[in-house]
Amino acid sequence: SNGGGSDSIELTLPAISVNAGDDILLVRDTNAIHLYFGSCFNSFEVIIPVLTTGAAAVSQNGNDAIELFKNGTVVETFGDINVDGTGTPWEYADSWAYKDATGSVTFSGGNWIIGPVGCTIGSNSTYTSSCPYPHCTQTTFESNIKFNDDIFIYPNPFNEIIETNADLTDVFVTDISGKNISLNFSNRQIFTENLSKGIYSLHLKSQNKSYVKKIIKQ
Incomplete structure (x- = not known):
């Protein structure tokens, strides 16, 4: 939203069944993120490709807040929809945000760990970056398959x-x-x-x- 308030529902997720605790990954480019996450890619229980062009395209960047809707009502928000996230504790440009009880950044839905801004630049996998994604370990692939x-x-x-x-x-x-x-x-x-x-x-x-x-x- 770049601080412009709510944009309402921009993406409708598929009507699929998931379990509590499942890790859900939305991807713009499945092949690219598969290569970047490597073995960790397979530890996500649900992977949902999203459009990158057209009216339904997902185009947020690392300073946008994100709202989660259920039946038309906001049930969780990451960031502040009225604030451009650049320079805030929740900016995630070229980085990531990971929801975890130990996180130091708190929103209505819980605590988050935020990777340093720009920490993935120049890396060709999460394991070679200066900030490996917390969900990923070198052993996740074997346990998942x-x-x-x-x-x-x-x-x-x-x-x-x-x-x-x-x-x-x-x-x-x-x-x-x-x-x-x-x-x-x-x-x-x-x-x-x-x-x-x-x-x-x-x-x-x-x-x-x-x-x-x-x-x-x-």
Whole structure:
């Protein structure tokens, strides 16, 4: 808003089911942020691409406040919608803001940790920046792709083929509308040519056990 007050609802999020505590990442360029976050990208339970052009484009920068609406009512605000954030404690230009109880910057919805302004400039990944994103650790990828200690899939997000170490007996996905879609599989590979780009729940059966994991087709 650049200090101009509320801009009302500018982006409507998809009607999908998430769990309390899920990490949700909105991205303008999925490939670019995947490369920058590296293994950490896969630790976000929900990843939502957003438009960068047109009337519905998301174009805020590091000095804009952000409002979260529910049923047309503001339920949380980051920053001050009546203030240009440049030079404020909540400016996040070329940096990040991370909601955490230990944060020193407080708004109505809770406390935030704010990275130093400009701390990501010149870096090619969050791990090589002077301010790694708090959610990201070098071990997040392995823990995220595993269903349990024995079953894992990769890559996620994916383009066409998903690999697994499991001997599969059945595979299907559920889309955001709740529709089940069967997938072909062979030799520990899952083929997704019949899926459109989007977010799905992947259901695997192996050795009389069932596993479910959120996946994203790019």
